[in-house]
Amino acid sequence: MGLIETELTESDPVWSAMDEELERDERVFLMVEEVAQYDGALQVSRGLWKKYGDKRISTLPFLRAGLRPICEFMTFNFSMQAIDQVINSAAKTYYMSAGLQPVPIVFRGPNGASAGVAAQHSQCFAAWYAHCPGLKVVSPWNSEDAKGLLKSAIREDNPVVFLENELMYGVPFEMSEESQSKDFTIPIGKAKVERPGDHVTVVSHSRLVGHCLDAAAVLAKEGIECEVINLRTIRPMDVESIEASVMKTNHLVTVEGGWPQFGVGAEICARIMEGPAFNYLDAPVTRVTGVDIPMPYAKILEDHSVPQIKDIIFSIKKTLNV
Amino acid sequence: VKANVSSVLKATSVKCDLHRLEEGPPEKAELTRDQGLQYYRTMQTIRRMELKADQLYKQKIIRGFCHLYDGQEACAAGIEAGINPTDHLITAYRAHGYTYTRGVSVKEILAELTGRKGGVAKGKGGSMHMYAPCFYGGNGIVGAQVPLGAGIALACQYQGNNQLCVSLYGDGAANQGQLFEAYNMAALWKLPCIFICENNKYGMGTSVERAAASTDYYKRGDYIPGLRVDGMDVLCVREATKFAADHCRSGKGPIVMELQTYRYHGHSMSDPGVSYRTREEIQEVRSKSDPISMLKERMLSHNMASVEEFKEMDVEIRKEVEEAAQFATSDPEPPLDDLCNHIFYNNPPLEVRGTHPWAKLKSLS
Numbered sequence: 001m002g003l004i005e006t007e008l009t010e011s012d013p014v015w016s017a018m019d020e021e022l023e024r025d026e027r028v029f030l031m032v033e034e035v036a037q038y039d040g041a042l043q044v045s046r047g048l049w050k051k052y053g054d055k056r057i058s059t060l061p062f063l064r065a066g067l068r069p070i071c072e073f074m075t076f077n078f079s080m081q082a083i084d085q086v087i088n089s090a091a092k093t094y095y096m097s098a099g100l101q102p103v104p105i106v107f108r109g110p111n112g113a114s115a116g117v118a119a120q121h122s123q124c125f126a127a128w129y130a131h132c133p134g135l136k137v138v139s140p141w142n143s144e145d146a147k148g149l150l151k152s153a154i155r156e157d158n159p160v161v162f163l164e165n166e167l168m169y170g171v172p173f174e175m176s177e178e179s180q181s182k183d184f185t186i187p188i189g190k191a192k193v194e195r196p197g198d199h200v201t202v203v204s205h206s207r208l209v210g211h212c213l214d215a216a217a218v219l220a221k222e223g224i225e226c227e228v229i230n231l232r233t234i235r236p237m238d239v240e241s242i243e244a245s246v247m248k249t250n251h252l253v254t255v256e257g258g259w260p261q262f263g264v265g266a267e268i269c270a271r272i273m274e275g276p277a278f279n280y281l282d283a284p285v286t287r288v289t290g291v292d293i294p295m296p297y298a299k300i301l302e303d304h305s306v307p308q309i310k311d312i313i314f315s316i317k318k319t320l321n322v
Numbered sequence: 323v324k325a326n327v328s329s330v331l332k333a334t335s336v337k338c339d340l341h342r343l344e345e346g347p348p349e350k351a352e353l354t355r356d357q358g359l360q361y362y363r364t365m366q367t368i369r370r371m372e373l374k375a376d377q378l379y380k381q382k383i384i385r386g387f388c389h390l391y392d393g394q395e396a397c398a399a400g401i402e403a404g405i406n407p408t409d410h411l412i413t414a415y416r417a418h419g420y421t422y423t424r425g426v427s428v429k430e431i432l433a434e435l436t437g438r439k440g441g442v443a444k445g446k447g448g449s450m451h452m453y454a455p456c457f458y459g460g461n462g463i464v465g466a467q468v469p470l471g472a473g474i475a476l477a478c479q480y481q482g483n484n485q486l487c488v489s490l491y492g493d494g495a496a497n498q499g500q501l502f503e504a505y506n507m508a509a510l511w512k513l514p515c516i517f518i519c520e521n522n523k524y525g526m527g528t529s530v531e532r533a534a535a536s537t538d539y540y541k542r543g544d545y546i547p548g549l550r551v552d553g554m555d556v557l558c559v560r561e562a563t564k565f566a567a568d569h570c571r572s573g574k575g576p577i578v579m580e581l582q583t584y585r586y587h588g589h590s591m592s593d594p595g596v597s598y599r600t601r602e603e604i605q606e607v608r609s610k611s612d613p614i615s616m617l618k619e620r621m622l623s624h625n626m627a628s629v630e631e632f633k634e635m636d637v638e639i640r641k642e643v644e645e646a647a648q649f650a651t652s653d654p655e656p657p658l659d660d661l662c663n664h665i666f667y668n669n670p671p672l673e674v675r676g677t678h679p680w681a682k683l684k685s686l687s
Binding site: 077078080081114115116117118119120121260286287288289290291292293294296297298299300301304305306307308311314315318 | 385439449662
């Protein structure tokens, strides 16, 4: 089994994940804003309509029992207009019906900051959706994550919020031969150690995982070895992986693009305190987050509204007291 | 002024489709020379401003979203001519034209697009978030501005100031549920709200036939009276707006207006605009229904102005837009200490968390 390295961007693995699952299971279908002639606003659904036709790919509303819809939001900012349905109809129905009515649906689309799209189009919804029991919330970083996790999400019998990242759509990643198989899935609820290290645990999700790895490369030259964990799933969160790492490194820094208050990092802090890893901490946990403001438009302001690699490096050093 | 230049044109007909209205705007509209020149100047300024924005976007000096208005100028110009400056107006993201007609200079609009401190929102809003007195943006989420517009109309009614609110949306937003909620409340409480649908035939890449069970947008208010006019004719737009404004101000409640118009550009700068419509269609509109050409030809054929006068105005407008672009590309970006300002109004200064706990930033009202 060799490693065939092929570079694909996140949007291609998203496309191929949907294509494979549409082929595998007749009950799967895709509901998209601006699909078909516009070819999906960000071209992720490109060509699927041409291949599968109106019945499987549509902009029609879809309360059809027994089917497995994939619902694309042009961005998750627009999901707020449908958020009642995501929470009250999707997340809670299996519970309210005492097990009678499962909701095997995937909500997917780009989430978080982009480039120059200003306040109403830049919000990260990871914390909002991960707050709700009944939902699974997945946040891929690279191409393999995107493909493997989306296939799992589509096969999952419960509602999944699948948070992609627009700025990652065009970034090429090497993909192993294994990941190109039609049966390649990545389990929901399991984090991945992207880079082992002994001095500090750095936990992130989505695009910023890349920033953390870049920061780790810089710090390695100074003799600081970071263990970078890619959460992959926000809910259910793989706290055990974080704890195991912290019990080894004694230091923890969380990194996210979203706002600080009540966010992913805040939840990690709380869970660490409640578990066995707390006693292993040599310093308080540090959260690196987006700035607590609506996203400004001007480039210089926007650049200073999201964590930069230098912010991550600074925070790691402060946490290590070096 | 030449001796043989006529100052008033009395013969323009205003064709109008009516819904639940016994009568509509007068069949003939009057245009004075001064009005004609003013509307021409307004529309041509918007046109040149939008084309300059196109250029700056392609040079990557403008980034993010940019939804251009060229082709639809008669709507913004005609509506402004039919209301008072103290009336209120709110629209969606294709907002640069309205930002101009509501009183913001080309300079401040372009500088906002380029993200500079001299922009109308100090560089913090961008293309879709420009505001002015009596102009509430510039809204990025489709349809969300319409209930806001009904609310502004409620404020007018509450304050008894004889003002009204123009609440604009596109053919795409016309199918949004929140519009129908706004219609219901406006009708129930007889709010002075003019709901205006700028039907440019495409919601992003979806043609009206593929999006709406009923494409008679002026009838979609159902129990709310409506009218539909040619949105490429600035006089028709003005007359329809005046009629609608009178309707609202006389306490009869809301009214729906549909303007049939067209955008030359795609949905935004990332859409070439030709995968869902033909170049022939775009060219046909340009040659037969361009709002600026139509007005100019009408004035020329009725001897209301000369070719030279129009040329002179064009030169002045080009100069104005060029100077505005100069400013927009040379003005500095906003200062970093403005990053956290304007979170709350009328609030003591507060501390804002930066990207890590040691970054304590300051926010002023």
